[in-house]
Amino acid sequence: MNHKPEIAIVEHNTLTCIGLKTILERMLPMATIRTFSSFGELTDDTPDMYAHYFISAQIYVEHNAFFLPRKKKTIVLAGNDSQSFHLSGVPILNIYQPEELLIKEILKLHQHAHHDEHSGKAPRTTAVTTQHELSSREIEVLVLITKGLINKEIADKLNISLTTVITHRKNITEKLGIKSVSGLTIYAVMNGYVEADRI
Known part of the structure; x- marks a missing residue:
């Protein structure tokens, strides 16, 4: 299979975009990483072709009508105040942490996403919601x-x-x-x- 997974990063902050793109390219050399500075830029592209969306908390909140149905493919870039996001069953990536921890967290999110796709089970985070x-x-x-x-x-x-x-x-x-x-x-x-x- 030669299909390269495509990942979208949607974030206003240019440095966050570049930093995350660099980390993801090192971790997933087989993936194509695209960055968008706004939700509008993403929708001008082909928004449904992405395997994962890394998006800022603000963009998620403003455009949740688009991201809610794609919750399993969406990862919210949040800070230390991410408690209320955790409860909604959306995977969170705390961007204010050392690089090694950031990489570990991305790998964990990646494993969960693939484990859930293949097992046919809902992601673990949804257990929190039903509870x-x-x-x-x-x-x-x-x-x-x-x-x-x-x-x-x-x-x-x-x-x-x-x-x-x-x-x-x-x-x-x-x-x-x-x-x-x-x-x-x-x-x-x-x-x-x-x-x-x-x-």
């Missing part, structure tokens, strides 16, 4: 939280008591392990509950 499943009412509350509504407003909008809203919020933060509104917003966008431009 933290939110009820449909909790999702409604989460969406309203991301829109900036306070507990009283959520209670009025959903015709439930204030105590019930507080209980739902407590359950959401316990299930997801995310306390901040910004973290919950990222989680909601990453899982397709809200669109980034509606926030």
Whole structure:
């Protein structure tokens, strides 16, 4: 088989793009690595031909409608604050770490992706998501939280008591392990509950 896997790096930061491309070319000499500084550049190309997408967290959040269905092929380039991304079942690559650790992490992600493709099993990360499943009412509350509504407003909008809203919020933060509104917003966008431009 002489088909070369193609990998797309979509990242605004030129240095991150060049650095990651150099590392990937050393690790996967058989692959073709292409870099794009914006999502628009990627869509002007042939966006569906790539085996993997390495994309910045910001681009993932802004264009999750494109990346959600391609979650298994997508790796989000994130920093140390990547907790809310982990919960969404999307593989994360922490770009703020020494090169040796970065390479180890890329190899692990590469192994998981191939293991999952051949075994027919879902990636391990999705086990995290099912373990933290939110009820449909909790999702409604989460969406309203991301829109900036306070507990009283959520209670009025959903015709439930204030105590019930507080209980739902407590359950959401316990299930997801995310306390901040910004973290919950990222989680909601990453899982397709809200669109980034509606926030």
